[in-house]
Each structure stands twice: as C-alpha cells, then as structure tokens.
Amino acid sequence: MSTLRNDRLLRALMRQPVDQTPVWVMRQAGRYLPEYNQTRARAGSFVALMKSPSMAAEVTLQPLDRFDLDAAIVFSDILTVPDAMGLGLYFAEGEGPRFERPLRDAKSIESLRLPDPDTDLRYVMDAISECRRGIDGKVPLIGFSGSPFTLACYMIEGGGSDDFARVKQLMYTDPKLMHKLLDTNARAISIYLDAQIAAGAQAVMLFDTWGGTLSAERYREFSLRYLQQIVGSIRREAEGRKVPVIVFTKGGAVWLEAIAAIGADAVGVDWTIDIGEARRRVGDKVALQGNLDPLVMLTNRETIEDEVEKILSSYGNGSGHVFNLGHGITRFTPPENVGFLVDAVHERSRRFHAGS
Amino acid sequence: MSTLRNDRLLRALMRQPVDQTPVWVMRQAGRYLPEYNQTRARAGSFVALMKSPSMAAEVTLQPLDRFDLDAAIVFSDILTVPDAMGLGLYFAEGEGPRFERPLRDAKSIESLRLPDPDTDLRYVMDAISECRRGIDGKVPLIGFSGSPFTLACYMIEGGGSDDFARVKQLMYTDPKLMHKLLDTNARAISIYLDAQIAAGAQAVMLFDTWGGTLSAERYREFSLRYLQQIVGSIRREAEGRKVPVIVFTKGGAVWLEAIAAIGADAVGVDWTIDIGEARRRVGDKVALQGNLDPLVMLTNRETIEDEVEKILSSYGNGSGHVFNLGHGITRFTPPENVGFLVDAVHERSRRFHAGS
Numbered sequence: 278m279s280t281l282r283n284d285r286l287l288r289a290l291m292r293q294p295v296d297q298t299p300v301w302v303m304r305q306a307g308r309y310l311p312e313y314n315q316t317r318a319r320a321g322s323f324v325a326l327m328k329s330p331s332m333a334a335e336v337t338l339q340p341l342d343r344f345d346l347d348a349a350i351v352f353s354d355i356l357t358v359p360d361a362m363g364l365g366l367y368f369a370e371g372e373g374p375r376f377e378r379p380l381r382d383a384k385s386i387e388s389l390r391l392p393d394p395d396t397d398l399r400y401v402m403d404a405i406s407e408c409r410r411g412i413d414g415k416v417p418l419i420g421f422s423g424s425p426f427t428l429a430c431y432m433i434e435g436g437g438s439d440d441f442a443r444v445k446q447l448m449y450t451d452p453k454l455m456h457k458l459l460d461t462n463a464r465a466i467s468i469y470l471d472a473q474i475a476a477g478a479q480a481v482m483l484f485d486t487w488g489g490t491l492s493a494e495r496y497r498e499f500s501l502r503y504l505q506q507i508v509g510s511i512r513r514e515a516e517g518r519k520v521p522v523i524v525f526t527k528g529g530a531v532w533l534e535a536i537a538a539i540g541a542d543a544v545g546v547d548w549t550i551d552i553g554e555a556r557r558r559v560g561d562k563v564a565l566q567g568n569l570d571p572l573v574m575l576t577n578r579e580t581i582e583d584e585v586e587k588i589l590s591s592y593g594n595g596s597g598h599v600f601n602l603g604h605g606i607t608r609f610t611p612p613e614n615v616g617f618l619v620d621a622v623h624e625r626s627r628r629f630h631a632g633s
Numbered sequence: 634m635s636t637l638r639n640d641r642l643l644r645a646l647m648r649q650p651v652d653q654t655p656v657w658v659m660r661q662a663g664r665y666l667p668e669y670n671q672t673r674a675r676a677g678s679f680v681a682l683m684k685s686p687s688m689a690a691e692v693t694l695q696p697l698d699r700f701d702l703d704a705a706i707v708f709s710d711i712l713t714v715p716d717a718m719g720l721g722l723y724f725a726e727g728e729g730p731r732f733e734r735p736l737r738d739a740k741s742i743e744s745l746r747l748p749d750p751d752t753d754l755r756y757v758m759d760a761i762s763e764c765r766r767g768i769d770g771k772v773p774l775i776g777f778s779g780s781p782f783t784l785a786c787y788m789i790e791g792g793g794s795d796d797f798a799r800v801k802q803l804m805y806t807d808p809k810l811m812h813k814l815l816d817t818n819a820r821a822i823s824i825y826l827d828a829q830i831a832a833g834a835q836a837v838m839l840f841d842t843w844g845g846t847l848s849a850e851r852y853r854e855f856s857l858r859y860l861q862q863i864v865g866s867i868r869r870e871a872e873g874r875k876v877p878v879i880v881f882t883k884g885g886a887v888w889l890e891a892i893a894a895i896g897a898d899a900v901g902v903d904w905t906i907d908i909g910e911a912r913r914r915v916g917d918k919v920a921l922q923g924n925l926d927p928l929v930m931l932t933n934r935e936t937i938e939d940e941v942e943k944i945l946s947s948y949g950n951g952s953g954h955v956f957n958l959g960h961g962i963t964r965f966t967p968p969e970n971v972g973f974l975v976d977a978v979h980e981r982s983r984r985f986h987a988g989s
Contacts, residue, residue, distance in 0.1 A: 440963065445928035449936050490905040492926050494943070530887045531905050549847040549887055570848050577923035580805050587850070607796065 279414035281479070284347040286417050288342035290480060290521035290543045290564050292597040298589065299347035300619050301419075304605035305340040306352045310373035310612055323368045327353055330403035337408045341415065343612065344619045347599075348416050348480070351473075353406050355423030355484045358465050359432045372436070379435030383451075386458045391465045394472030401469075402476040409477040420478025422469055424485035424526075425462035427505035429455070432462075441490055448499055455499060463503040467510045474515050482523040482545070483507065490529020496532060505539035523566055527604060529554070537562045547603035554589035556598075565592070566599040567599050571620075574602070574610040578617045585621040594629050635770035637835070642704045642773050646836060646877035646920050648953040654945065654982035655703035657775075657976050660961035661696040662708045668695050668970055674909030677725045685710055686759035693764045697765030697771065699968065700975045703955075704772050704836070706828075707761050714821050715788050717748035728792070735791030739807075742814045744839045747821045757825075758832040765833040776834025780827055780841035780882075780979070781818035781863070782856035788814070797846055804855055806972045811855065819859040823866045830871050838879040838901070839863065845884020852888060861895035879922055883960060886911070893918045903959035909947035912954075922955040925974075930958070932967040934973045943975040950985050 281287075285299035307313060316336050320326035327333055333352040334522065341349055356374050360366035365377030379387050392398055408418050423431075431437070433444045448455045470481045488500035504524050513520050525545025529536055533555060536544050543564035546555050552568050573584045585600075592598045600622045606615070637643075641655035662802075663669055672692050676682035683689055689708040697705055712730050716722035721733030736742050748754055764774050787793070789800045804811045826837045846857035860880050868877050881901025885892055889911060894899050899920035902911050908924050915921065929940045941956075948954045956978045962971070 384981055432694070439940065440928060442928055442931060442963070442965070445926065446931055449929055449932045449940075489905065493907040493910070494903075495926075528884070549852075549884070551849040554849070570801065570851075572796060572798055575798060576800055576805045584805075607798070609798070 281417060282414050283416045283598060286419075286599060287480060287518070287521060289596050289599050290523065290566075291519060292561070292564050294357055294630065295596050296627065296630055297619060297623045298592075298598050298600050298629070300600035300622040301346050301350065302340070302496075302606050302615060302618070303350075303602055305344075305346065305350065305615070306336045307606060308608035308611070309606055309610040309615075310343075312336075315550060318510040323354075324366060327357075328400045330400055333400075333404040334407035334411050337404070337418075338411045339593055340615070341412070344358065345623065346416065346619060348419055349408060350419040350421065350482075351401070351408050351478065353401055353404065353421070355421070355427065355486065356431055357398060357401060358392060358422060358462065358469055359428050361394075361397040362389050364406035364432060369436075373432060374514045375436040376431060380432050380458070386454055386461075389458070389461050391461070391468060394469050398469060398472065402472055405473055405476040405478055417479035418477060419480045419482055420470065420473035420476075421482040421484060422466045424483050424487050424488060424500060424524075425459045425466060425507070426491075426500035427484065427486045428462045428466075429458050432458070441487065448495065451455050452498075458627060459499060459503045460506075461508065463506045467507045470507065470511045472607050474512050474520050478520070479515070479518075480521045481511070482525060483541075485524065485529070488526040493532065496526075496529070497535060501532070501535060504536075504541075508540045520565075523599075525566070533558050543599065545601070549603075551591055552588055552598070561597075564597040564599065566601050568601070568603040571602045571604050571607055571610075574606055574614050574618065576614075578614070581614055581617050582621045585618065586625055589622070589626050589629060591632055592629070596630065600626075634845045637773060638770050639703060639713050639772045642955060643836060643874070643877060644777075645952050645955050646879065647875060647920075648917070648920050649742050650986065651952050652983065652986055653979045654948075654954050654956050656956035656978040657702050657704035657706065658696070658962050659706075659958055660973060661700075661702065661706065661971070662692045663962060664964035665962055665966040665971075666695055666699075669691075679710075680722060681820060683713075684756045684762050686756055689756075689760040690767050691765035693760070693774075694767045696971070697768070701813045701979065702772065702975060704775055705764060705768055706775040706777065706838075707757070707764050707834065709757055709760065709777070711777070711842065712784065712787055713754060714748060714778060714818065715755040715784050716826055718745050718821070720788060725792075730787060731792035732787060736788045736814070739810055742810055742817075745817050747817070747824060750825050754825060754828065758828055761829055761832040761834055773835035774833060775836045775838055775879075776826060776829030776832075776857045777838040777840060778822045780800070780839050780844060780856060780880075781815045781822060781859035782844050782847075783840065783842045784818045784822075784939070785811070785814050786843045788818075797843065804851065808854075808937075815855060816862075817861045823863045826863065826867045830868050830876050834876070834878045835871070835874075836879065837867070837888070838881060839897075841880065841882040841885070844882040849888065852882075852885070853891060856882065857888070857891060857895060860892075860897075877920075879955075881922070889914050899955065901957070905959075907947055908944055908954070909949060912948060917953075920953040920955065922957050924957070924959040927958045927963055927966075930962055930970050930974065934970070937970055938977045938981075939972065942981055945978070945982050945985060948985070952986065956982075
C-alpha cells in the first residue's frame with residue numbers, strides 16, 4: 278500500500294511529537310455535506326449506502342476533498358456486527374438505528390453466532406480497501422465498531438431508548454445472561470476489528486455511546502471490562518507500524534482514570550470535562566481525543582476559533598491530543614464551519630508544538 | 634404550625650446525627666401510583682392538577698399513606714416560574730413539558746417581568762399550606778423549582794430537545810442576552826422559593842435537569858453561577874429552624890467539587906458516581922442526596938435490597954446522606970417496590986448510625 282504522507286494522527290495517538298495538532302470530526306462524512314446527501318439519495322437508504330463499498334468509499338473521501346483533515350474514517354455504522362448476526366439493521370425515517378429482530382429471550386442470546394468478517398462483513402473490508410486506494414496515503418484511515426454494551430443496548434431494546442429499561446432489567450436480574458451477550462459481542466468485535474486492520478484500517482475506535490447511562494459500578498462490570506477484553510485481544514500492529522486504539526464512552530468523564538487504565542492508546546472525551554483537567558487526570562497513560570461541543574459548529578467563524586483556542590490552550594504544550602468534537606457533527610452544521618475549525622486547529626496549535 | 638415529628642431529612646441535610654438514613658423518592662407522587670392516576674384523571678390534565686391546591690395536596694400526600702417516607706415534596710412542576718411569566722405551560726400527550734409562547738427574540742427576553750408569587754403563583758403557596766395541614770407534622774415538606782439554566786432551555790426551545798441547539802446558539806453567540814435571561818430567572822426563582830418557604834416549605838431543592846449538557850466552562854458560567862446566586866439570596870430559616878437547600882445537576886458528577894462549593898447544604902448526585910467516592914470528593918462541605926439508578930425499581934425486592942445495601946455501605950458511617958433515586962421514578966415501577974426500598978434503607982442503615 279502507498280506510503281502514509283500525513284501521520285500526525287497516528288503519532289499524536291501514540292503521544293509522539295507532531296508539528297501541529299491533528300484534527301478529524303466524528304461523522305465527518307455525513308448529512309451536513311450536500312455531496313453526501315446526493316450519494317445517499319443515489320444509494321436509496323443509509324444501509325444500502327453502507328453496504329456498497331464503492332459508495333461508502335466515495336462518501337468517506339468527500340470531506341477530505343473539502344477540508345484539510347488529518348484522518349478519514351470509513352463510512353459505516355456502529356451496529357454492523359449485530360446486523361451480521363442476523364438482527365436486521367434498518368433506519369426508520371427521522372429516528373436512529375433499529376433492529377427487525379431484537380433479542381427478547383435467553384435462547385436468542387445463547388444461539389448468537391460470531392459473524393465471519395470475510396463473508397458476513399465483506400462489504401466493510403471491501404470499503405476499507407477501496408478507501409485506502411482512494412486516499413492513496415494522504416491521511417490514515419480509521420476503522421471502528423460500537424462497544425459490546427452499546428451493541429447490547431440496541432440488540433435488546435431493538436432501537437434507541439430514553440432509559441434502556443429492558444437492557445437494565447436484564448443486567449440487574451440476570452447478570453449471567455447479560456455477561457454471555459457481552460462476551461459474545463466482545464469476541465465478535467475483536468475478530469471484526471482484526472479484519473478491519475488486516476484490510477487496511479490504520480487506527481481503530483470503539484464507540485461506547487450508552488455506557489454513560491450506567492452506574493459507576495455497573496459501567497466497570499458491564500462496559501469497561503469488555504472494552505478491555507477487546508483492547509487486550511486485537512492485533513495492534515500492521516504494515517510495520519502500531520495501530521492505535523481509541524476508546525470513547527460518551528458521558529464517561531467521571532470515570533476517566535478507570536478508562537485510561539485498560540490499555541488503549543487514546544481516550545475520547547466529551548465536552549463536559551475541561552481537556553486540561555482530563556490531561557492532568559490521565560497523566561501520561563493515554564492520548565486524548567476531543568472535545569468541542571458539536572453545537573459550537575452551528576455558530577460562526579469567530580466563535581469556533583475562540584473555542585478552538587480555549588481547548589488548545591487548556592491542553593497546553595506537547596503531543597497526545599487529537600482534536601475532535603465531543604460527539605458527532607450535527608446535520609445542520611454549515612460545511613464552511615468545518616473548514617474554519619480545521620484551519621484554526623492547525624494554525625493555532627503550532628505554538629504548542631514548537632521544538633517538536 | 635404543628636411540631637415536626639420526623640426531622641431526619643432536615644437533620645441529614647444539615648449533616649447532623651440521625652438514627653437511620655432518611656429516604657424520599659423524586660417524583661414519588663407520580664404515575665406509578667394508581668391513586669395518582671385517578672386524581673389526575675379527575676383533574677383533566679397535569680397542569681390542572683398542579684394548579685388545584687386541593688388536588689395537588691391530595692397527590693402530595695398519597696405516597697405518605699403507602700410508604701414510610703421521610704419527606705413529602707409538594708406536587709408541582711419545575712417550570713411554574715416561566716408559566717407565571719406568561720409563556721403558557723402545557724404537556725403534549727406522551728411528551729414532556731412545552732411552552733405555547735417560547736422566547737424567540739431579544740425583545741421577548743428583555744421584556745420578561747418577575748412574577749409575583751403571592752398572586753401569579755398563589756396556587757403553589759396554597760398547595761404548600763394545604764400540604765402542611767394534611768401532613769400535620771409527620772414529615773417535612775420540600776419546595777422546589779427548576780434551575781435558571783433549565784428554565785431557559787425550555788423557555789427558548791419551547792420544550793425538550795435532543796441537543797438544545799437554540800439555547801446553545803444563543804449562549805455562544807449572544808452571551809450577554811443569555812446572561813440577562815438567566816439573571817431574570819435567578820431573581821424570579823429566589824423570590825419564588827422565599828415565598829414557598831414563607832408558605833411552609835421546610836427544605837427547598839433546585840433541579841438543574843439540563844446543566845449536564847454544557848461544557849465544563851459553560852456550566853460554571855451559565856448554570857452554576859446562577860444556582861449560587863439563588864443559594865446566596867434566599868431566606869434559609871423559618872419557624873425557628875434552618876431551611877436546607879439542595880442543588881441537583883443531572884449529569885453533574887464530573888463537576889462535584891465545584892457544585893459543593895456554592896454554599897448549598899446538600900448536593901443531589903445521579904448514579905454515575907459511586908456515593909462513597911462522591912463523599913470523599915465533597916468532604917464535609919455538603920450532605921449528599923441519591924443515588925440509585927431508577928431502573929432498579931423495575932426489578933424485584935432482592936435486587937432492590939442488594940442495591941440499597943451497596944449504596945449505604947459505600948456511603949459508610951455517619952450522617953449527611955439522604956437516600957433517593959438518581960432521577961425521577963419511572964411510571965412503570967410496581968408500587969410495592971417503593972415500600973421495599975424505603976424499608977430496606979431504614980433497616981439496613983441503622984448500623985451506620987450506631988451511637989448517634
């Protein structure tokens with residue numbers, strides 16, 4: 278594969294010196310971009326877009342044409358694994374992801390089989406290969422999955438939820454069965470991420486969107502433990518270099534030290550914590566990724582630049598920071614604001630890397 | 634007024650010795666109780682129920698008849714103040730609260746007037762008086778309001794929101810106008826809580842439901858600062874004893890030290906933090922209220938008792954803890970589970986107060 282010309286992301290995730298802070302944006306290939314909406318309309322649905330390697334690669338590359346981003350992330354969904362297990366992923370209009378066949382009894386949990394990534398998830402591997410060809414060494418490509426607990430939430434509820442009543446009832450009343458499901462998910466995700474790395478993913482990220490709804494104790498037992506299982510089992514080297522692993526629990530700032538201790542290279546943080554405080558709390562254990570409030574992206578150039586400045590100053594000198602939002606970019610973001618963000622991060626961060 | 638026979642709540646909120654940990658439940662007068670639903674049906678709507686002092690007092694007392702709770706909380710809503718400002722509170726079926734006339738321009742914010750609690754919010758004061766007569770000294774009565782920021786969220790959005798895009802855009806792009814609104818809310822809430830205390834509220838609580846959606850810096854500037862303004866300005870004594878103030882920011886565990894420093898007597902915590910850790914972090918600054926995951930209430934007696942035991946053990950010996958859920962009780966809770974909770978807290982907490 279072609280030589281990587283911009284390795285700032287990988288270096289920052291490994292806490293190695295960089296000339297400026299790398300930046301990418303969660304959901305950077307998304308509905309705020311008119312060209313994305315055109316491709317999606319052509320595909321017919323989100324799932325059809327995701328399952329077409331050529332169209333998935335097309336939208337993955339779109340934001341790179343517009344903005345000086347330091348990474349691409351393969352266009353996909355956090356729920357590909359349960360879909361490959363046969364649960365039937367779909368998106369109801371105006372709602373989040375849903376499953377046609379949610380898990381509603383012990384038998385359906387016990388009979389889950391681990392998907393074969395080379396067949397059942399072939400479309401993701403093909404999308405990764407096609408992305409790598411299209412990116413041609415310009416920036417690294419990130420692969421990802423939802424976390425075992427987040428997958429379990431959707432698998433049991435059948436969709437999003439205000440309170441995750443079904444999931445939590447299972448967890449509280451039949452912890453053994455819940456652990457069975459989470460272990461299955463963790464093993465499936467490990468195999469899946471290994472396959473993504475083999476196909477060309479140069480960093481991988483675990484999205485734990487719903488771990489933050491758990492109590493401190495239950496988070497460790499039912500979410501963090503399985504993130505650790507994955508981090509400890511996947512292949513973390515390819516093409517002669519390290520493949521960094523990022524873990525991100527939305528709403529997990531209160532547990533930051535525990536998350537930083539599971540062996541991942543980097544921890545994503547949302548905007549509820551000051552990034553300088555987060556850095557003091559994790560010490561030199563991990564790099565940090567984040568953490569602009571996505572709603573700032575709805576404002577204007579001046580506000581975006583001010584907020585970028587605050588985050589960079591708070592993080593301070595040296596490497597170990599990947600700039601990102603604290604959650605996915607919203608569809609109502611004016612595209613030019615992403616350009617302002619990326620350029621501000623690059624220009625204003627140089628002074629924090631002087632001598633690197 | 635009649636002598637207070639059970640003052641455990643007030644004593645624990647002031648960190649004075651108690652014989653057992655007091656317990657009450659957020660939204661304890663609510664839809665999980667069939668008798669509540671009957672009264673509500675008679676009233677015709679939530680707002681009609683809230684605005685009828687006799688029916689509001691009736692539902693306030695209902696949970697006390699069933700369970701050995703250590704407090705009553707006047708049946709009302711966190712949004713009475715903006716309703717009294719003329720915004721028109723209503724509840725759409727199956728949704729949260731909404732306003733008929735949300736604030737959509739600077740003029741509507743600048744022309745807000747402070748409600749007169751003795752006229753515009755008379756129904757709340759009358760409900761408090763009637764509750765006190767009905768409770769007849771059995772337990773203390775808690776008064777409350779939403780926080781200035783939480784009120785602003787609903788006033789600007791017109792209802793709940795996934796991301797509070799309007800509120801945040803105003804905050805980021807016109808902070809001065811946002812501060813004007815928050816100061817108005819804080820002054821109105823202070824007057825309102827003073828009137829509740831004069832009418833008979835023996836403790837007051839500020840519900841900051843949406844402060845947790847802010848960044849660390851913005852939380853301090855746009856929510857906590859105004860909680861502090863209220864805490865510093867209200868009357869905190871009545872009937873010859875202290876009226877404790879509880880502040881509760883849902884999702885605020887990461888900012889616990891800052892919240893504990895504003896001068897309130899007690900801080901509510903949700904279940905994302907271990908209560909023992911919370912106690913170590915706040916030291917002897919404040920009492921703590923919380924923090925069972927409300928979803929535990931959907932399970933069974935054994936699970937509830939186990940979870941109660943964990944929280945009591947984690948808090949440890951001594952006073953300064955009021956047991957509660959970390960959020961309102963859900964409507965699907967079997968009522969008998971509240972009885973199991975209350976009795977477990979009382980019985981199992983005695984050993985932590987030995988010698989008191």
